[in-house]
Every structure is written in C-alpha cells, then in structure tokens.
Amino acid sequence: xxxxxxxxxxxxxxxxxxxxxxxxxxxxxxxxxxxxxxxxxxxxxxxxxxxxxxxxxxxxxxxxxxxxxxxxxxxxxxxxxxxxxxxxxxxxxxxxxxxxxxxxxxxxxxxxxxxxxxxxxxxxxxxxxxxxxxxxxxxxxxxxxxxxxxxxxxxxxxxxxxxxxxxxxxxxxxxxxxxxxxxxxxxxxxxxxxxxxxxxxxxxxxxxxxxxxxxxxxxxxxxxxxxxxxxxxxxxxxxxxxxxxxxxxxxxxxxxxxxxxxxxxxxxxxxxxxxxxxxxxxxxxxx
Amino acid sequence: xxxxxxxxxxxxxxxxxxxxxxxxxxxxxxxxxxxxxxxxxxxxxxxxxxxxxxxxxxxxxxxxxxxxxxxxxxxxxxxxxxxxxxxxxxxxxxxxxxxxxxxxxxxxxxxxxxxxxxxxxxxxxxxxxxxxxxxxxxxxxxxxxxxxxxxxxxxxxxxxxxxxxxxxxxxxxxxxxxxxxxxxxxxxxxxxxxxxxxxxxxxxxxxxxxxxxxxxxxxxxxxxxxxxxxxxxxxxxxxxxxxxxxxxxxxxxxxxxxxxxxxxxxxxxxxxxxxxxxxxxx
Amino acid sequence: xxxxxxxxxxxxxxxxxxxxxxxxxxxxxxxxxxxxxxxxxxxxxxxxxxxxxxxxxxxxxxxxxxxxxxxxxxxxxxxxxxxxxxxxxxxxxxxxxxxxxxxxxxxxxxxxxxxxxxxxxxxxxxxxxxxxxxxxxxxxxxxxxxxxxxxxxxxxxxxxxxxxxxxxxxxxxxxxxxxxxxxxxxxxxxxxxxxxxxxxxxxxxxxxxxxxxxxxxxxxxxxxxxxxxxxxxxxxxxxxxxxxxxxxxxxxxxxxxxxxxxxxxxx
Numbered sequence: 102x103x104x105x106x107x108x109x110x111x112x113x114x115x116x117x118x119x120x121x122x123x124x125x126x127x128x129x130x131x132x133x134x135x136x137x138x139x140x141x142x143x144x145x146x147x148x149x150x151x152x153x154x155x156x157x158x159x160x161x162x163x164x165x166x167x168x169x170x171x172x173x174x175x176x177x178x179x180x181x182x183x184x185x186x187x188x189x190x191x192x193x194x195x196x197x198x199x200x201x202x203x204x205x206x207x208x209x210x211x212x213x214x215x216x217x218x219x220x221x222x223x224x225x226x227x228x229x230x231x232x233x234x235x236x237x238x239x240x241x242x243x244x245x246x247x248x249x250x251x252x253x254x255x256x257x258x259x260x261x262x263x264x265x266x267x268x269x270x271x272x273x274x275x276x277x278x279x280x281x282x283x284x285x286x287x288x289x290x291x292x293x294x295x296x297x298x299x300x301x302x303x304x305x306x307x308x309x310x311x312x313x314x315x316x317x318x319x320x321x322x323x324x325x326x327x328x329x330x331x332x333x334x335x336x337x338x339x340x341x342x343x344x345x346x347x348x349x350x351x352x353x354x355x356x357x358x359x360x361x362x363x364x365x366x367x368x369x370x371x372x373x374x375x376x377x378x379x380x381x382x383x384x385x386x387x388x
Numbered sequence: 389x390x391x392x393x394x395x396x397x398x399x400x401x402x403x404x405x406x407x408x409x410x411x412x413x414x415x416x417x418x419x420x421x422x423x424x425x426x427x428x429x430x431x432x433x434x435x436x437x438x439x440x441x442x443x444x445x446x447x448x449x450x451x452x453x454x455x456x457x458x459x460x461x462x463x464x465x466x467x468x469x470x471x472x473x474x475x476x477x478x479x480x481x482x483x484x485x486x487x488x489x490x491x492x493x494x495x496x497x498x499x500x501x502x503x504x505x506x507x508x509x510x511x512x513x514x515x516x517x518x519x520x521x522x523x524x525x526x527x528x529x530x531x532x533x534x535x536x537x538x539x540x541x542x543x544x545x546x547x548x549x550x551x552x553x554x555x556x557x558x559x560x561x562x563x564x565x566x567x568x569x570x571x572x573x574x575x576x577x578x579x580x581x582x583x584x585x586x587x588x589x590x591x592x593x594x595x596x597x598x599x600x601x602x603x604x605x606x607x608x609x610x611x612x613x614x615x616x617x618x619x620x621x622x623x624x625x626x627x628x629x630x631x632x633x634x635x636x637x638x639x640x641x642x643x644x645x646x647x648x649x650x651x652x653x654x655x656x657x658x659x660x661x662x663x664x665x666x667x668x669x670x
Numbered sequence: 671x672x673x674x675x676x677x678x679x680x681x682x683x684x685x686x687x688x689x690x691x692x693x694x695x696x697x698x699x700x701x702x703x704x705x706x707x708x709x710x711x712x713x714x715x716x717x718x719x720x721x722x723x724x725x726x727x728x729x730x731x732x733x734x735x736x737x738x739x740x741x742x743x744x745x746x747x748x749x750x751x752x753x754x755x756x757x758x759x760x761x762x763x764x765x766x767x768x769x770x771x772x773x774x775x776x777x778x779x780x781x782x783x784x785x786x787x788x789x790x791x792x793x794x795x796x797x798x799x800x801x802x803x804x805x806x807x808x809x810x811x812x813x814x815x816x817x818x819x820x821x822x823x824x825x826x827x828x829x830x831x832x833x834x835x836x837x838x839x840x841x842x843x844x845x846x847x848x849x850x851x852x853x854x855x856x857x858x859x860x861x862x863x864x865x866x867x868x869x870x871x872x873x874x875x876x877x878x879x880x881x882x883x884x885x886x887x888x889x890x891x892x893x894x895x896x897x898x899x900x901x902x903x904x905x906x907x908x909x910x911x912x913x914x915x916x917x918x919x920x921x922x923x924x925x926x927x928x929x930x931x932x933x934x935x936x937x
Binding site for chain 2: 834837842845886890891894895896897898899900901905907909910911
C-alpha cells in the first residue's frame, strides 16, 4: 500500500479568528513496506500530517491516497481506513481503559467486527510481538510497570494488524534500554509482516538507526525527502530547520577535517563507524 | 566547601494504611551537598531518585536518619516553610505544576503563600521573568506556552522565592530537544550565579554538565564521582541501563576489536584525535 | 492546539471599556440587584427604563452586537418558546382568534410580550457581566464578596482557589479529551452512530483514561503546591488587587436611582 499525498493543505478552524495553518501544499510519497521517518521541530506539522494518514483529519485542500482509498476535502467517510492504518500516539499508555490487558488489546479487533475467537488469537499474537509475558493478560493494565504499559498499548494497536503503522514519538519517557527494545521489535515485525512503518521522532539517532527514508517538515511544508545518509549529512541546512545531526555524523565530520582520504560521510550509527574504522585500520596494517 | 544539605543515614519507606510498612525506597543514604554545587542524580526507574528529591525539601520526611538543610532539620514541622523556601523544586510534568491562570499569577503563587507584600512581589516577578526570558508574557495563559516555556515559568516561580537550592526532578524528560536546551541553559545560569543545582535525570548527556554524578540503585548510593570517571566504568554504566555517549561506546567497541585505543577517553575530541593518529600512522 | 477550548472558557471578550475596568465586585453586586429590580417593573415606563439601562450597558461595553447575539442565540430560542406558550395558554381579555378549542386571547399577547422582554433583559445583563469580566476576575470578586462569611464557616478562599484551578485546567483537560478520543477512534471506536445508550457507552474508553489522568494531575499539582509552600488561606498576600474607583461609585448611584425610579413608577 503506497501512500501518496498531493498538495495537502490543512487549516484548523478555517474562517474563524483562531484560524491556524498547519500544513501547506505537502507532496510526498511513502512506498509500501518502507520504514519512513518524519522529522521536524515542534510545530512543523508532523502530527497534523500523520493524523491525515490515519484518517483522523481531512485535508482542507489537496488529497491523499492510501492503497486504493482516496481522501480529499469532500470525502464523507474516512472510516474505510480503519484497520488498515494503526496509530500509536505519544504516551499511548494514557489510552488504556479496560479491566485486563487482554480486554484492552482486544478493543481494536472487536471494533473491526472480528469474532471473539479471532480477537483472542490476535491478542495473544500481539502480546508476543511486543514481548509481553502471557501471564500478564489477565492483569489490570494499571498495575503494570511503565515500560509494560507502553508495550500493552502498542499491542492494542498491533492487534488490529494494520498494513501501515504510524508511531508518534513511541519512545518518549522510556529509558535507553526500553527505547532500543521497542524499536527493535517494531523493525523486526515490519520485516516479518511486510508493514509500512512511519516513525515521528525528535531523536535523530532513532531516525538514523531505523529509517530507510526520511521526510523533513519545516513550518508546515515538506522541505526535503530522501535517504538518511544523504539528508543527515547536509550540515548547516539541518540546523536551519531546527534539527541536529546524529552524533555519529558529527564525529565523522570532525575526523574528516583532518583525515586523508576521508571516511565516507554516510556512517550514521556507532556500528557503521566501528566497521569503517576497523576496516581502515586493518587495511593499513597489512598492505 | 560549605555544606548546604546533609543527609545522615537517611532511609525512607511508605507507611501504607492497610499493608503496614512498605519496602525501603531508600536506605542508609549519607550525602553532603555543597553550596553552589551542580550535582546530577541518576539511576534506573524505581531506584529511589524521586523519593530522594522529595526528601530534600520536606515533601517527605525520612523514616530514619535526618536531613539538615542550611541548619534546619526537615523533621521539625515548624521549620518546613523555611526549608521549602530554601529548596525549590521543578517537577517532570510541565502542566501539572502550574497553578496560576496567567504567567504573572503563577510566579506569584509561592510568594503569596509566604505572605510577601504585593509591591515586592511585583518587583521580583519582573526580575525573575527577565532572568528566565519570559518577560512580556506576564498576562499569557499557561496553556499557550511551549513545554520549554512552561518549565521556565516553573523555574521563575521557584527563583522568586530566592532559594539556595533548586532540585530538577526529571524536569527535561517530557520536553522536545529545543525545550530541553532552554531548561538546561536556565540550569547553567543558576549554577553560574551561585545557586546549588541538583538535577535528577536519565540522560547521560545532561549529567555530563554536572560537577558530580551520583548513581542510585535499589535505594542505595552505588557510585559517585565526576562524569569523566563515570564513563571509565563502562560495564557498570551498562548495568545501570544508562545511555552511553557515542564517543564512549565507540571507544569500547574499538578496544574490543583490538584497536590500541586508550581506556580513559570519554570526550569526542579526544577520540577523534586518537582515531586520526591511528589511521594516519599506517 | 485545542480547537474547542474557546466556547468552554466562558464568553469573556478582552477589552478596555468602562465596563471592563469596573471592579468585579461592583459588577457582581450590580447585576445581582438589577436582576431583582427587574421584577419591580410592571408598566410601560418602568420597562422602558430597564431597556434604557441595559442598552447603555451594551453601548458602554464596546463589544460588537453580532458577537453579543451569537452567544445569546440558544437563549433566544428559549425566549421564543416561552412566548409561544404564553400566547396559547393565557386566557382573559378579548378573543382575537379562534379555531376549534384553540384560541388567542388579548392577555396572551401582552403576557408573552412582557415576559419575553423581562427574560431578555435578565439574560442580556447577565451576559454583559460575563462578556466584560474574565472568569478569574469573577472568581476574585466572589472570593472577596464572600470573605466576610468566612467567620460563619464559608470556605471563601478554598472555593475561589478551586474555581481558579478549574479554570486553569479546563483547556488542558479539553486538549487531553480530544487526544484520547483520537487515539480510541484510531482503534476503531465509533462515537457517532447508534442509539443514546450505545453512544453513551462508547464514551467509556474516553472517560476512564480521562479520569485517571485527571487524578494523576491533581495529585501532582497538590504536591507542587505543597512544595511551593501552600498552607491554606491564612497569612497569604495577593498579587491580584481589587480597588474601587470613581466608576464603581457611579455604578452604585445608578443602581440606587434605578431602584428608586422603579419603586416610584410602580402602580
């Protein structure tokens, strides 16, 4: 399911004194199966954009197409997207409400009209995907630890088995280990289920580590789209959009100021760096 | 160095109405915070960091041992208002610590409680809003502020009380990078002007700005030292599930692969220098 | 970005008119006594006087008429409905129109007219108060007016603090409601279709998280207030200052004059 967005403009409360333009003429295309990261400073329109993809907002102008479903300003019923696009909002544990973890995770599947049996199967599967032990199923979600609550909430979205998974700052408030675990799971599941994943993040390190396509928003406009290795090495332009380079990129740049021949700029993670440096060192050792 | 807060054999556990006493959240804490110091407190969730913060200004009273703030024992109920004036707190959730319906009202809240005359309040409000860079927003409603601005408002409210110590209880963890930077700058300014700063945080990058780092685990002080010393013990750092700066992680990885990289490198510049020497030599 | 926060925050329209600058206490007292005085009127002249005073208030507020009437719309329907009922239900005087058992009497028209007018004046004056006084000023005014009753056990300070905290958190909680609704809608929740029962039930996944978060906020706020040295109303000073000015005196004079005239005109 490709996502195609054409000239998308969104204005909140149009025609009132409180009118606020959130997106202006956004064109973009997210190929099916990609791990896309949407990055931009606060107020750049990221959240408005993903709410369109989730079918929670309609464009003021322009349109978007997800698979074969097209949504424009006059679309009446955007509920056709339900079940196809899953969204994990910021601090998703704040939406837990059921008596047990299993019931909460089953909420989405049951809303899709699935049978209790099938919903149950999906609950089990989703819990396994996020790595929640089975015995937690009958516990109250409010008695879980913070990290477990987050995983239960993510499972509630995954249980709908969406083709497209949108994650809005999924790791906010987690400790470093929890962050890595959650995104590793998502990346693994994406390959397993051939999902499209759209990650909205303030963390350039996360975008660099997981995404294969990058979309940069700035003040409601899409200013750049491309491969992480190309976009993250743009230096000053990133700063102009209120973004920072990943740490690895900064380190490579410092190194390349003196190193001849320089290391490739496209090293985005610590693993990339390690391999490149070790390779160069061994090369020099055994000429 | 003159001590400002002293904890002697401090332990804390909650008294639950039905189940009796809970397990110890903190036990055997002995710690001296010096006047003007910048101290970072780190540790995994549930290690007792927040309990420690709440003990420092008498929001919680130690179950054993005692805490003395600038000569005042927090167990003495009569001195509590004075203790709370001396030790200001900035909490994690920016929304849930703003009481006033406007910026000005909120800065005034603490001063109103302390019975400070109106004329002086107005002067102090002007002064502290200037210090945190929120002047001109006096009449704004808090919910129109950004996360970083909200936290700076909370800092202003604390500063108006002319505190000796400001405790930041994970005050940056819910902010975006821009907001984080704003709060860290404010923190830095406080430290520069002689206020004691205690920063409870998850982020190693933030703790790096401190002079001393304290690591809590299971309610005990596991380690303390300078940020630099901390990263020399990288296995420990991993055990406490702290985030390691890229330079330190890369150094460890390179050493494991057998590259002759010195153990005591912690900064990016030193590492760049070392790698450059290594790769250019051959 | 809370799109619906505005109507909920009351109807206050910021401004600098004479009415805006009046002390909230005098406005509260005036509106309260004015509403009682309206019931003294029982002839054309006294009603004309009331209309004149109300119109002056509207004029002095410097708030555009369309803005005032937009807020009054639901009330106008209500007034229309009462007038309609009076028209059909009141007997007496000449019969002006009859069709089978249904008839309109002369008194019906008179009653419908006066009641609607009285109702309208009451609501308009009340609206003028909320349009020119911010909720927080109202709270302040109420607190000071009630403070003499503290000795009788009325917790004036606590009530006012509660109100101002409510005002402070309404936009926050409203935003939160929108957020939770979106999250549940993305999980397939449907808030629009079905009968009343089903629709009410569909809000459970919104209300439970909302309550949980409200309680958490309350707990954290209480802690933050304690950390900032809050110990109740005793010994507190105030940053907000209320001061009676010349205009407040004039308002009082107008009120006395009005009541005097109404009593004199009464027959």
